[in-house]
Amino acid sequence: MKSVLPEQLIQEMVQVLGKDRVKKELEDLICYSYDSTNMIEMPGVVVFPKTTIEVSSLLKIATHWRIPVTTRGGGTNLVGGTVPQEGTIVLSTQLFNQIVEVDEENLVAVVEPGLITRDLHRAVEARGLFYPPDPASLNMSTIGGNVAENAGGPRGFKYGVTRDYLLGLTVVLMDGRIIKAGGRTIKNVSGYDLTRFFAGSEGTLGVITEITVRLIPLPEYKRTMLVLFDELGQAAETVSAIIKGKVVPTTLELMDHEIIDLIEQRDPVGFPRDVGAAMLFEVDGGQNEVQAQIEKIERICLNQGARSVKLAANQEEADNLWRGRRNAFGVMAQSFTNVYPEDATVPRNKVPEMIKRMKEIGKKFNVGMLILGHMGDGNLHPNICINDDQPGALERAEQAIDALFAAALECGGTLSGEHGIGRAKKKYLSWQFDADTIAVMKELKRTLDPYGLLNPGKIFEVDREEGHNNVR
Amino acid sequence: MLDKARLYAESKKCIRCGLCQAVCPSYRAMRNEASVARGRNRLIRLLLEGQLSMTPRLKEDMFACLGCEACKINCPAGVITPELISALKAEYVEKDGLPFIQRTILRGVLPHSKRFALAMKMFKLGQTVKIVPGVASKMPETLSGRLAAIPERLPKPLSEELGKQDFPDGTKVAYFLSCTTNFMFPDLGWDALQVLERAGHGTAISTETVCCGKPQASLGDKETTVKMAIHNIRALSNLNVEAILTDCATCGSALKEYPHWLKGHPMEEEAKGIAEKVQDISEYLVKKGFKVGSLHQNLRVTYHDPCHLNHVLGVRTEPRQILKALPGVEFVESPDADRCCGGAGSFCLTHPEISERILEPKVSSLASTNPDLVATGCPMCKIQLQYGLRKTDVKVIHPVQLLARTFSEKTLRPDRSANK
Numbered sequence: 022m023k024s025v026l027p028e029q030l031i032q033e034m035v036q037v038l039g040k041d042r043v044k045k046e047l048e049d050l051i052c053y054s055y056d057s058t059n060m061i062e063m064p065g066v067v068v069f070p071k072t073t074i075e076v077s078s079l080l081k082i083a084t085h086w087r088i089p090v091t092t093r094g095g096g097t098n099l100v101g102g103t104v105p106q107e108g109t110i111v112l113s114t115q116l117f118n119q120i121v122e123v124d125e126e127n128l129v130a131v132v133e134p135g136l137i138t139r140d141l142h143r144a145v146e147a148r149g150l151f152y153p154p155d156p157a158s159l160n161m162s163t164i165g166g167n168v169a170e171n172a173g174g175p176r177g178f179k180y181g182v183t184r185d186y187l188l189g190l191t192v193v194l195m196d197g198r199i200i201k202a203g204g205r206t207i208k209n210v211s212g213y214d215l216t217r218f219f220a221g222s223e224g225t226l227g228v229i230t231e232i233t234v235r236l237i238p239l240p241e242y243k244r245t246m247l248v249l250f251d252e253l254g255q256a257a258e259t260v261s262a263i264i265k266g267k268v269v270p271t272t273l274e275l276m277d278h279e280i281i282d283l284i285e286q287r288d289p290v291g292f293p294r295d296v297g298a299a300m301l302f303e304v305d306g307g308q309n310e311v312q313a314q315i316e317k318i319e320r321i322c323l324n325q326g327a328r329s330v331k332l333a334a335n336q337e338e339a340d341n342l343w344r345g346r347r348n349a350f351g352v353m354a355q356s357f358t359n360v361y362p363e364d365a366t367v368p369r370n371k372v373p374e375m376i377k378r379m380k381e382i383g384k385k386f387n388v389g390m391l392i393l394g395h396m397g398d399g400n401l402h403p404n405i406c407i408n409d410d411q412p413g414a415l416e417r418a419e420q421a422i423d424a425l426f427a428a429a430l431e432c433g434g435t436l437s438g439e440h441g442i443g444r445a446k447k448k449y450l451s452w453q454f455d456a457d458t459i460a461v462m463k464e465l466k467r468t469l470d471p472y473g474l475l476n477p478g479k480i481f482e483v484d485r486e487e488g489h490n491n492v493r
Numbered sequence: 494m495l496d497k498a499r500l501y502a503e504s505k506k507c508i509r510c511g512l513c514q515a516v517c518p519s520y521r522a523m524r525n526e527a528s529v530a531r532g533r534n535r536l537i538r539l540l541l542e543g544q545l546s547m548t549p550r551l552k553e554d555m556f557a558c559l560g561c562e563a564c565k566i567n568c569p570a571g572v573i574t575p576e577l578i579s580a581l582k583a584e585y586v587e588k589d590g591l592p593f594i595q596r597t598i599l600r601g602v603l604p605h606s607k608r609f610a611l612a613m614k615m616f617k618l619g620q621t622v623k624i625v626p627g628v629a630s631k632m633p634e635t636l637s638g639r640l641a642a643i644p645e646r647l648p649k650p651l652s653e654e655l656g657k658q659d660f661p662d663g664t665k666v667a668y669f670l671s672c673t674t675n676f677m678f679p680d681l682g683w684d685a686l687q688v689l690e691r692a693g694h695g696t697a698i699s700t701e702t703v704c705c706g707k708p709q710a711s712l713g714d715k716e717t718t719v720k721m722a723i724h725n726i727r728a729l730s731n732l733n734v735e736a737i738l739t740d741c742a743t744c745g746s747a748l749k750e751y752p753h754w755l756k757g758h759p760m761e762e763e764a765k766g767i768a769e770k771v772q773d774i775s776e777y778l779v780k781k782g783f784k785v786g787s788l789h790q791n792l793r794v795t796y797h798d799p800c801h802l803n804h805v806l807g808v809r810t811e812p813r814q815i816l817k818a819l820p821g822v823e824f825v826e827s828p829d830a831d832r833c834c835g836g837a838g839s840f841c842l843t844h845p846e847i848s849e850r851i852l853e854p855k856v857s858s859l860a861s862t863n864p865d866l867v868a869t870g871c872p873m874c875k876i877q878l879q880y881g882l883r884k885t886d887v888k889v890i891h892p893v894q895l896l897a898r899t900f901s902e903k904t905l906r907p908d909r910s911a912n913k
Binding site (some may be wrong): 046047049051052053054055056057058095096097114116135139158160161255304348350351352354360459475 | 508509510511512514515525526532535536539545548550551554557567570571588617
């Protein structure tokens with residue numbers, strides 16, 4: 022487990038950053054060997070640049086020595102995307118984290134990549150502005166990481182995802198060149214759209230060092246509604262009815278019976294335990310608009326056979342309901358040894374079918390299949406839950422995950438709505454794309470990173486084949 | 494010795510979700526994975542697996558934890574990281590011993606009332622006697638700045654003033670005397686007694702107790718920690734009361750943890766009996782009722798949640814309820830009221846740089862509410878916040894003292910003194 026990096030490479034990095042920002046004690050390497058999956062590999066050194074120039078110098082050094090670099094923000098991704106290759110360089114953006122400016126005249130913010138998403142939310146909301154993307158990890162994840170994974174979140178239904186708010190990026194290429202994509206105008210068609218090209222590139226094309234995002238005015242009102250259903254199927258059908266009814270709530274979150282039951286067992290918020298599914302709606306906008314949406318949603322839900330529709334009376338009640346939703350992952354983690362949160366996403370009219378198939382897959386492979394989801398955009402979160410002391414559980418989980426992706430693709434969907442491919446889903450990429458499409462992706466990668474040094478082993482395999490191995 | 498099997502099982506529960514990053518004060522200050530529960534937990538796991546040894550560096554990572562317990566109550570998988578860290582700190586102290594100054598203070602001073610009082614006087618003297626060149630300037634500002642929060646003329650310790658207290662029949666409440674109240678802020682003790690008695694909760698102060706043991710626990714001195722706990726359990730077990738109240742979040746949390754400290758010890762059951770009775774004073778007042786005087790104070794007040802009160806005792810709403818009930822007090826919630834102040838007992842002295850980084854945003858969010866007073870239910874937080882606010886005229890006060898002030902009539906103190 023000792024660092025195998027050449028001492029001279031380390032010395033060159035120390036010359037750029039100083040000793041304090043080049044860490045290679047065993048304790049440091051251990052702490053940067055993992056993300057939120059079960060994949061673990063120890064880097065050889067961890068570096069903490071604070072400027073674009075420093076990043077450029079570091080990448081030049083790494084290219085000279087042909088040592089791979091994995092960029093890392095909060096290290097909270099769910100696909101092994103920030104797990105380095107053994108003995109290589111982790112480039113942490115944690116100290117590269119300032120808000121450069123919030124431009125209220127142009128409604129843009131310019132930030133450094135290590136800024137925590139929540140800190141951007143707070144800074145702009147204090148000025149009556151709004152940056153909508155809200156990945157579940159927003160209290161820990163960084164904007165740089167959000168761009169690299171093109172993170173979404175519950176508000177995606179109404180407001181879209183990270184990509185939809187990107188106006189410009191500064192990116193350092195592996196050879197050290199610094200490029201500026203986009204700018205700070207809403208309309209911008211000069212040349213290729215490199216900004217969006219880097220969104221969701223999972224750290225394989227360059228290191229993002231400055232991000233310009235578009236802001237919108239903060240909505241004046243928001244309200245939360247809880248709708249209960251006797252059957253999961255009714256809830257799924259309701260999603261279609263809502264979309265057909267041309268209502269666009271901010272969020273539309275589904276929790277199935279099993280998750281509600283776990284929440285009520287472990288950290289109750291007062292959901293009835295006998296329901297088949299619960300949906301949490303949040304609507305926002307001007308006061309009249311919010312009122313109109315609430316009425317429309319209530320009518321549609323009741324028409325679809327909802328057991329009850331309840332509007333949270335105040336912020337405290339709303340917070341309590343959302344607390345239940347936020348704790349969903351925790352109560353699963355406490356109840357099972359292994360939880361695999363997936364994010365297969367399907368066209369919205371296929372949501373009912375996909376939900377039905379997911380439950381069938383759970384039964385067939387005898388694994389827990391607990392369903393959450395940002396239903397409005399077809400982004401489902403089936404959680405495959407097992408206890409690894411049961412014989413064959415790991416294999417059955419892997420089979421269930423295979424079946425899940427096959428089903429999502431048959432429904433015309435995609436492997437990943439917001440988590441990315443990383444290491445975990447590499448083997449499925451060829452299920453979704455034909456050979457030519459993947460070949461073009463690889464050609465683009467080679468153009469920017471000819472030696473394959475940026476976050477190798479992510480999205481597609483270059484050296485070796487690997488399955489869905491995020492097994493604890 | 495480390496209970497390795499239990500610690501290992503616990504460390505394996507971590508699912509590496511990283512949620513602790515959102516709440517850990519040292520992570521926010523350092524932005525380094527070795528400064529957050531997920532990383533520390535992983536280090537402990539590898540230590541137990543034999544892939545890492547007890548290096549000085551690992552020791553630093555463990556002692557740079559403030560013990561606020563925010564990670565524990567926010568952990569989806571329920572990992573008790575603070576307990577793992579405490580166990581490892583104790584292991585290090587067993588291996589390396591305590592530094593001289595810590596050993597002197599933790600074992601030689603804190604457990605002994607008279608020496609504590611003397612030490613306080615010496616410190617205060619060192620700070621105020623500026624005519625002796627060098628004395629004051631040799632004291633680091635981190636220390637002297639905090640001593641400034643303590644009254645200019647050190648009062649007589651409350652325990653000395655009161656002497657041994659009777660607990661006549663009908664006494665419902667024992668008031669646990671925290672060291673800070675006893676030696677630095679005895680007025681808080683008088684005020685607490687006043688509000689309890691005005692509300693008809695017969696109260697006596699337990700002057701036979703000593704330091705709660707938390708300062709020793711947080712520096713890994715398990716031996717003294719256990720001694721303190723045993724002394725206090727003996728002193729408190731004899732009292733026939735329904736509740737033991739604390740005005741110090743840290744003491745309250747320590748008393749609650751006694752059964753855990755004495756796991757497997759013959760006195761474990763007695764420790765449980767004590768722990769069940771322990772409540773924060775504001776919690777008790779809100780539950781059992783309190784009276785408010787008529788004095789209109791015309792103040793804007795915000796509240797800082799002490800970590801130990803919030804995370805260990807689960808007391809959040811009660812101090813706010815008291816503040817909101819006071820005539821003329823306008824209560825304003827500050828952003829991140831529940832974020833650590835960076836004081837953490839001796840942490841602010843052993844890790845001044847991290848402490849300052851945590852304190853700075855805390856002070857700005859308190860100041861953003863433009864308060865006349867900051868209320869907080871912990872004398873240690875009070876010292877740290879008063880230090881942070883030293884360039885303003887905002888004062889920090891315990892909520893119970895603000896409640897006591899509403900009684901414009903004479904306080905209990907002169908009456909009591911007259912009886913003596």
